[in-house]
Amino acid sequence: MRTLFRAADGALRNVVLALALYVPGLALSLLSALAAWLGFAMLDRNGNWSEQIASGGYVAAGVEFLSLAKERALPGTAPAPSLVPAAVLLSLAVAIGVLGILVEAYAYAYLAGGILSRLCGAEAPFRASCRRWLGPMLRYSLLIVPVFIVAIPLCLFAAFLLPAAGINGLLAKIAAFGLLLGLVNGMLEYGRASMVIEENRSTRRALRQGLGSIVRSRTVLPAVLAWLLLGLLGYVFSVDVTSAFVAVPALSIVPALAVHQLAALAGAFIKLLRLSLATELVRAS
């Protein structure tokens, strides 16, 4: 528990670093929103579609854009002139969102070295640390992809072995999945932290350190407890985000934007807390 408090303290003292984790998502989403705005502007030349879409009527609006149906029934006819550019721009907005996941992963790899250095009390400038550790962090991110590919179905399988039924049972299984995934995630972040703290750029060694952290006698109990607690926090955050998806559209645009940004900031802080906890566990071992 002391480890967890120290991790929380470290994260709070460096809370500005959460902003660094928040900004890439903000930039990407703003870029995507710009394309969406241009698309909506084109679309609205043919009616108040953006209002209908934003207020939840997107499926009905989508039905009305089945212009291929018109072409099939009336060969030679064309869709409304602004429909094609609107479709291109809205598709671009979605594509930016999808590609954003990769960019976000790159940004995290870039920032993680700097954040871990700062959490360790290193004197080097933040951006210099980021640049210094970018290569190993990127390689490490690629290295752990297969671990996730194996771990996610295993965690799902284990979670769904829980003898629970109904909606509450489903939620319990999702929670168990979140906790198990949080544990795996924590082990891997341990490896990431060990590279920086031990000044060792070997990603294979870091992965071994991470996966082994859970069985090392000195760290097993605090590590498991801490990662499970953090996994629980992540699960609560995920549930809150899902609830926000459900509830926020009923709000007007200003409070909706505020909720979205607060949720994004909370997510960024949990990532910072995870790195801080990894740092403390490596130190403790």
Next chain:
Amino acid sequence: MTILVLALAMLARLPSPARAQTPPGEPRTDIASYALEATLDAAAKQIRGSGRITFINTGPDSLSEIWIRLYLNAFRSADTSWMREAAGGFRESVFDSRFPGWIRVEGLVDARTGDALTLPSGGDTGETIVQVPLAMPLPAGQKLELTVRWTSQLPKVFARTGFAGNFIFAGQWYPKLAAYDRGRWDTEPWHANSEFFADYGSYDLTLTVPAAYVTGANGVRGSETENADGTTTTAYHSERVTDVAWTAWPSFQRLVRTVIAVDKSVDIELLLPPGEVESADRHFTAARIALDSFSHWYGVYPWAKLTVVAPPPEAAGAGGMEYPGLVTTGTSLRLPFGLTEGIRDVEVTTVHEIAHQWFPMQVQSNESAEAWLDEGFADYLTIRALGRTKSPDASIVDLPFGRLGYASVQRALFLGISARAPVALPSWQYPSFYAYGATVYGKGSLALLTLERQYGDERFTAALRAYADRWRWRHPATADLQTSLESSLGQSLDSFFRGFIRGDWVVNYRVGSIEGTKAVIEREGEAPIPVDIRIDLADGGDPIERHWDGQDRRLDLDTGGRTIAAVSVDPENKLLLELDRSDNVLQLNPSPGPMIAAAGRWQGMLHMILQLVGLAG
């Protein structure tokens, strides 16, 4: 509105189809009556039946034959003509050939003479309809009485009927007379896309099942007797109906509430799986709204009881079907985060099936030959009834982050599949189940909705009420509907029915251009439907409203010197049969507020998603 109606009248320049017969005299509701005794063999999933069938020859001629339907033979094997049409599947169900269904008539006697009547293959035929010669002709106006014995093997639940574990739903389970209408037998075999058609009569069912079973059937529940052999016998009686179906399951939870629908008391009997009891209020509410709405609009519900059966999920193939006084529905979807109430799947199915209590259970059109007269009607009624309780654009999905109206579902079917398909085709002539569904349900309901919006809710409801009153307890066809509507509305609907119902016409309007004070509207497609036009002006003055009869391909608009800001065709969304609504509006300077808000919401959601994904991995 008046101009619209006048313009619709102008469409009536084309020759009429053959006019329909007018209904002759008082309707008869005692043509085909049944007194059936059925005993469930719970282990073998068989029904052993016996009974008496009476039939009155209402035609002008003496009859030397009768036709009997043996529906369950459709499931005799994977090689029946029905099964070949269905390609071994029906909706979401796949036929399990290890558990076939069949019906074997073991005795059929003409009580007038005592003669045993001869069925093909001694009654063990593979056909779904058989011709049975009468030893003595049945003169016009005379009654035929038959005694019958048979055995029905229920299939594993498939296409509305069968068993799943110890759940039983018996639909189309007994030997049934084909309909004799307008002087001829309906001899069309049962097809995979077809439903049913029968004459009215009274039904007495005496049902014997193991004592642990809870039963339900259409009709008033009568005496219940516990037998010495561990079975229970329950009697059901119904009048002015065309069918009887029943269900039995030890696990049924039976709930009853009485509702008042237009001053008439109706018992709603719910038969639910145990896990569905917590959704009982949803079922009751949907049933009450449907009964009340349809009773107001199309005449009082005529029976004392309505049974609503929700089969358990493993017997979902028995759900979503209608019988007179009994409907089967589905179980509600369970979702976390309070989403369950926002998805109205139960309501849609229940209301749709209850709509059938009017069309075709009271207005018995031929569901097989002209399915749109019941399915198109039922979906149109569903759109209307659901729209009474929720905003029409959120009638089936009403969640904070998304909504959907039932009419949009029909629009999707229409645009995606059935834009050019004739609605009034025999069901077996559609190339696929999807084409059948999209046309009969989708385009059929949109056609009625278009007429409603063209003529106004009150006027069109009165016209459909007049049709229902005129044809209640009879067998109308599409031509009869057209004649009745024309009579009520005082306008010819010839072009509408010829183009959209019997034909393959389509229509699309588009705003072609706006240049200063002038604009161009274009019509694409064959159907010249009248349409409203609204012109918004750049000076902020009152919009100019116009009506166009749509007879020409192009309409040139000139505001006489006032600059145009936007032009909208069909601004009130009346033409549900239009092909493309995305070109109905052209506005030169759309308001920036909504598009900024939409982009803002997109940004917020995407940012949260990115954080969530980053957190997971």
